[in-house]
Each structure stands twice: as structure tokens, then as C-alpha cells.
Amino acid sequence: QEKINRFRNQQKISVRGNDLPPPIENFEQLVTEYGVGQDIIDNLKNLGYSVPTPIQMQAIPVMLKNQQILACAPTGSGKTAAFLVPIIHHLKGPRRKGFRAVVVSPTRELAKQTYRECLKLSEGRNLRIHIISKASIAMKKFGPESSKRFDILITTPNRLVYLLQQDPPVISLANVKWLVIDESDKLFEASEDGFRDQLAVIYRACESENVRRALFSATHTPDVARWAHKNLKGLVSVTVGHRNT
Numbered sequence: 556q557e558k559i560n561r562f563r564n565q566q567k568i569s570v571r572g573n574d575l576p577p578p579i580e581n582f583e584q585l586v587t588e589y590g591v592g593q594d595i596i597d598n599l600k601n602l603g604y605s606v607p608t609p610i611q612m613q614a615i616p617v618m619l620k621n622q623q624i625l626a627c628a629p630t631g632s633g634k635t636a637a638f639l640v641p642i643i644h645h646l647k648g649p650r651r652k653g654f655r656a657v658v659v660s661p662t663r664e665l666a667k668q669t670y671r672e673c674l675k676l677s678e679g680r681n682l683r684i685h686i687i688s689k690a691s692i693a694m695k696k697f698g699p700e701s702s703k704r705f706d707i708l709i710t711t712p713n714r715l716v717y718l719l720q721q722d723p724p725v726i727s728l729a730n731v732k733w734l735v736i737d738e739s740d741k742l743f744e745a746s747e748d749g750f751r752d753q754l755a756v757i758y759r760a761c762e763s764e765n766v767r768r769a770l771f772s773a774t775h776t777p778d779v780a781r782w783a784h785k786n787l788k789g790l791v792s793v794t795v796g797h798r799n800t
């Protein structure tokens with residue numbers, strides 16, 4: 556335990572919560588200790604990721620253990636792969652169940668980057684990843700049957716909410732196992748109360764009993780922390796670097 560704490564300190568990782576898994580020091584540990592497929596490690600290597608970043612060291616094991624997480628780490632520190640790797644592992648391959656993971660990004664540009672990284676990290680698994688480009692196109696594309704053709708949804712909140720609020724809804728999130736809110740501090744910003752309402756709609760739409768949520772952001776904001784501690788059972792919080800509140 557002391558060794559684990561020393562390693563966390565070295566990496567500037569601070570953690571809160573129960574049943575905390577130790578951080579990994581290299582990606583191979585994901586194979587030996589968590590049964591992650593070697594193909595995902597190969598995909599990481601192909602992207603030039605040879606060593607995990609501190610947020611990846613701690614957040615990936617937490618999510619692999621199915622624990623809900625509030626993760627804060629500086630911009631550019633590899634948060635995207637930190638949530639995509641466990642999701643890809645959990646989803647394994649395509650299923651005819653509709654969306655099983657949703658990533659909400661604050662901007663379209665960020666959603667596109669996440670989409671591209673998801674394609675690369677899941678290469679070889681045939682997971683069907685969808686990014687909502689135009690709500691009008693999505694209206695035709697989904698419908699109860701057709702959305703079974705997808706596994707992962709990457710979207711900005713407004714588009715998704717629009718589809719959810721059609722009567723009847725044109726998209727179902729009933730089988731979602733992981734809901735990721737990326738840049739959650741931005742989505743919670745007080746100035747945009749609208750975002751918060753949108754998140755509430757998305758949150759409610761993920762109605763599966765065992766849905767897990769993950770919040771990732773660059774800054775630690777008390778607002779988000781309060782909401783997360785109140786709403787997410789068994790929450791683990793992981794912060795890398797200084798808390799800049």
C-alpha cells in the first residue's frame with residue numbers, strides 16, 4: 556500500500572473513494588491483470604502510446620472495475636484514451652442492442668477528435684461508432700430498429716437532446732452501459748444553465764439499471780464535484796496535478 560501511495564505521489568495522482576484499484580505502470584498490466592485484449596494494447600502502440608499518462612494509469616483500472624468516476628487532469632494529458640480503452644474493452648464487439656456507450660462532448664470539433672481516436676483504438680473489433688452530424692439525418696437513420704446497428708455514440712448534447720425529445724423519441728439510450736461526459740466542467744458552467752438541463756435529459760434517458768457514468772474534465776470545479784458525489788453511487792474521484800479551483 557505504501558508503495559502504491561508513493562507511486563501515486565510521484566505521478567501527482569490523488570484519489571478518493573472506496574475499493575481503489577492501484578494505478579498501472581504500463582499498458583501490458585491491462586492484459587495480465589484485467590484481461591484486456593492484446594489488440595487494444597497494439598492499437599495504443601500504433602498510436603504511439605507506449606507508456607500510460609498519469610490519468611490513464613489510474614482512471615483505466617477504475618473504469619475497468621466498473622466504478623463511476625470523476626476524473627480531473629490537465630488539457631493534453633490523454634483523457635480521451637483514459638475513458639475509451641475501458642469502454643472498448645467492456646463492449647468487446649458489435650451487438651444488436653443499440654447504443655451501449657455514449658460520449659457527450661461540448662463541441663463538435665472535440666466530438667470529431669474523440670470519434671477518430673475511438674476508431675483507431677477499437678480497430679479490429681468492428682464496433683460501430685456513430686457521431687451525430689445532423690439531427691435531421693439522424694431522424695431518418697435511427698428509429699427503434701435501425702439504431703441497433705450502432706454500439707457507441709459520440710455527440711454534442713444539443714443534438715442528442717433534440718432526438719430524445721421527439722415524440723416518440725427517435726433514439727434509445729435504454730441499453731447504455733457507460734455514459735461519459737467529457738469536459739464536464741464546461742457542460743456544467745453556470746452561464747449555460749441550458750447545458751445542465753440537457754445533461755439531465757441525457758442522464759434520464761440512460762435508464763438501464765446498471766448504467767455507469769464517467770465525468771472527465773481539465774479543472775476541478777466544486778459544482779461538478781458536488782453533483783457527482785450526490786448523484787453517482789460509489790464514486791471514485793481521481794485528480795492529476797493541482798486542483799485549480
Ligand code: ADP
Binds near residue numbers: 604605611629630631
Ligand atoms: P486531453 O483530453 O486530456 O486534453 P487528449 O486525450 O486529447 O488529452 O490527448 C492529448 C494528446 O496526447 C493527443 O495527441 C493524444 O494522441 C496524446 N496521447 C494520449 N495518450 C498518450 C500516451 N499514453 N502516450 C503518448 N501520447 C498520448
Ligand code: ADP
Binds near residue numbers: 781785
Ligand atoms: P473538498 O472541498 O473537500 O476538496 P471536493 O472539492 O472534492 O471536496 O468536493 C466539492 C463538494 O463535494 C463539497 O461540497 C463536498 O462537500 C462534496 N463532497 C466531496 N467529497 C464528498 C463525498 N465523498 N461524499 C459526499 N460529498 C462530497
Ligand code: MG
Binds near residue numbers: 634
Ligand atoms: Mg479531452
